[in-house]
Amino acid sequence: MTTPASKSPTQRSSFLRLSLAILASSILTIHAEDEYENAPIRYSDTTPNDAAQQLESLMAAGKVKIDRTDAWTVLRDVMKQFDIPQESQVMVFSKTSKQNDRISPQTPRVVYFGDNAYVGYCLGGSIEVATIDPKLGPIFYLLDPYEVPAKPLHFQRDNSCLSCHGGPFTPEVPGVIVRSVYPGPEGHPIMSQGSTVVDTTTPFTDRWGGWYVTGRHGSVLHRGNVTATEKNDQTIDIDFKAGANITDLAKFFDVTPYKRKQSDIVALMVLEHQTSVQNILTKANHAALRAMHMQTSLQRELGEAIMSEPTGTARRIIDHAAEDVVEALLFKDEAALPEGGIEGDPAFQTAFTKRAPQSSDGRSLKDFQLLHRLFKYRCSYMVYSLTFQHLTAPLKQTILTRLWNILDGKDTSGHFDYLTTTERGHIRRILAETLPGVPAEWKKALAAK
Template identity: 85%
Template sequence: MNRLLQTSLLVVSLSGLTVLAEDEYENAPIRYSETEPNDAAQRLERLMATGKVKVDRTDAWTVLRDVMKQFDIPAESQVMVFSKTSKQNDRISPQTPRVVYFGDNAYVGYCLGGSIEVSTIDPKLGPIFYLLDPYEAPQKPLHFQRDQSCLSCHGGPFTPEVPGVIVRSVFPGPEGHPIMSQGSTVVDTTTPFSDRWGGWYVTGKHGSVLHRGNVTATEQNDQTIDIDFKKGANITNLGKFFDTTPYKRKSSDIVALMVLEHQTSVQNILTKANHTSLRAMHMQTSLQRELGEKVEREPVGTARRIIDHCAEDVVEALLFKDEAELPAGGIEGDPAFQTAFTKRAPQSSDGRSLKDFQLLNRLFKHRCSYMVYSLTFQHLTAPLKQTVLSRLWTVLEGKDTTGSYDYLGESERSNIRRILAETLPGAPPEWKKALASK
C-alpha cells in the first residue's frame, strides 16, 4: 500500500496543485461524487421503475432477499458485526448485530428496523454507497439514495484514500462502542488470525488459536482493557450471546469472514491502482499538450514508473503475498457458504477453480485471487492491465528473479496458469499457446 500512496502523491505533484489526498478521487479524471455511476444499483432501480423486476415488499427481509438476488449475493454469505462502526450505530449492539452479505461485486448490510446499506461496484469509480428504505410506502418506488457521508470512513485512511470497502477489527465495549484508546485494525489477507474479528460474531472451528470475535471488553482506569478471548473461541451457536430469533440465518461464518476480508482488501488495491493509473495518464496527456509535445497513448517516463509500481501492488495482492497462516489444523466453517461461493466459479478443463478452498494452512488451494474476474480488474486502464497480466505470467512461469513469490511451487503455478488461460476473459492468446506447448 505504501508504494501506491507514494505514487499517487507523485501524480498530484505533477499537476502543480496542492490537493488533499482524501480529495484526489473528487478531481479529474475520476470526479467520483459528480459522476453518474454505472453499477448494479442504478441498473436495478431502472428495472424496478419500469416494472421489469418486482421486489416483494412484505417486510424488510423480503426486500433484502430480492435485492440480494438481483445483485447475485448468496444468503449463505451472511456475517454479523456488533461494533458501532456503521452509519446506523444507534441500531447496532451486541444484542442487535448488523448483518452483512456479499457477492463478487456487491455488498449489502441491514440493521433491524433500519435502512438497507448497499455498496455496488462501478468499474471506474469503485464502490458506490447507497441507502435503501425497505419501509417506504408500497405505492412509492424503491430508491437507492446515494450517500456520500459514507466516505468519511469508506474514502480515507482506512481505504488507501479511495472509495473502498473495509472490515475493521476493534476492541468493542459492552454496548458495542469501539474503545478508541486500543486502536483498530483494517483486516486484509496478511492480518494475523489473532488480530481479526474484534466487534464481529464468528461461528466455526479454529483449534486452539484465539481471535478477537464474539466478546466485548471493559476499559480500565489506566486505559488497559479486560477481555476474555477464550469465551469467543470455537463458537457454533450464537444463541448464548443474543436472541437470534429475529434473524433469518443464525450464523456468522468464519470462512465467509475470511473471504470477505480478502475480497475487500483486493478490491481496494484494484481501485487505488486504477485511479492512480488514470491520474498518471491524465497528467501525462495534460503536460504533453501544455508543452506542445506529441500526446502519447502509452505511458512514458513518470507515468510508466507509476503504473509499474501499481501493477506490482496488484500482483502481490492477487498472489496472496505475505498471507497470514491459518491456525494449526485449519478452520472449519459452514459447508453451505462454501457451496454457494463456489457454485458458479469458472473452472479449467481439469476441474480446478480459483475459488477452491484449502482451509488447512491457507484460505484457497490456488493462490491467485478470483478477483481477476471482478468488474474492477476487467476494466483496469489498458496500460495497467497489460502490465499486470505480463508481470503475473512472468511470476507464474517461474521467471521472476526477485524471490518475492518463491512460496508458489511449480505445481501450484502450473494449475493457476491453466485456470487463467482457460477461464480469464481477455486472457492473452499466448497464454493458451504456452499451455499447448507443454
C-alpha cells in the same frame, strides 16, 4: 513571454519530465485530500454505472419486481439481483456503521456480499448497499425497505459514508473495509485501543473484534464474539477464550429475528480478502488514470503527439501500482491459519463456489484449502471482478505481463518463491482457460507445455 509551445524540444521534454515527477510525488504519497474528487475520477460528480443504478432502472421499467412484504423480503430480492448468496451472511455488533443506534451486541448488523456488491441491514433500519462501478470504485447507498408501496424503491446515494470509506482506512480511495476493534459492552469501539483494517496479511489473532464468528479454529484465539471493559489505566479486560470455537450464537443474543443464525468464519475470511483486494484494485486504477490524464494533458499543453502508452514517470507510477496488485492477487505475505485449519459452514462454501469458472481439469480459483491457507490456488478470484476487467489498458497489460512472468518461472526476484512449481502450473492453466480477454500467447504457451 515564453510559453510551453514556444520552448525548444529539449526544453519541452524537460518540462514534461519535471511535471510528471511532480505528479508521481502526488500520486505515490497521496497527500492530497480526496484526490478521487478531482479529474479524471470526479467521484461525486460522476453518474455511476453500477448494479444499483441498473436495478433501479429495471424496477422503474417494471422489468423487476421486489417483494415488499417486509424488510427481509426486500433484502432477499435485492441480494438476488446483485448475485449475493444469503449464505454469505456475517454479523457485526460494533458501532462502526451508518446506523450505530440500531447496532449492539444484542442486535448485530447482518452483512452479505457477492463478488461485486455488498449489503448490510440493521433490524428496523435501512438497507446499506455498496455496489462497484468499474472506474469509480464502490458506490454507497441507503435503501428504505419500509417505503410505502405506492412509492418506488430508491437507492439514495450517500457520500457521507466516505468519512470512513474514503480515507486512511481504505487507502485514500472509496473503499470497502472490515475493521477489527475492541468493543465495549454496548458495542462502542474502545478508541484508546485502536483498530485494525483486516486484510489477507492480518494475523488470525487480530481479527474479528466486534464481529460474531461461528466455526471451529482449534486452540488459536481471535477477538470475535466478546466485549471488553476499559480500566482506569486504559488497559482492558477481555476474555478471548469465551469467544473461541462457537457454533451457536444463541448464548450471546436472541437470534430469533434473523433469518440465518450464522456468522461464518470462512465467509469472514473471504470477505476480508475480497475487500482488501478491491481497494488495491481501485487505488491502482485511480493512480493509473491520473497518470495517463496528466501525461495527456501535458502533451497537449506542449503541442506534442498524444501517446496512449505511458512514458517516463507515468510508466513508473503504473509499474508501482501494478506490483501492488500482483502481490495482492498472489496472496503475498498471507497470514497462516491456526494449526489444524478452520471449519466453517458448508452451505457458504457451496454457494461461493457454485458458478466459479473452472479449468478443463476441474480446478477453480475459488477452491478452498482451509488447512494451512484459505484457498487451494493462491491467485485471487478477484481477477474476474468488474474492477479488474475494466482496468485502464496500460495498467491491466502491465499486471498481466508481470503475473504471467511470475507464474511461468521467469521472475528472479524471489518474492514469490512461496508458490511451488506445481501450484504455479495449476494457476496458469486456470487463468489461460477461464480469464476473459486473456492474451492469446497464454493459450499458446499452455498448449505447448
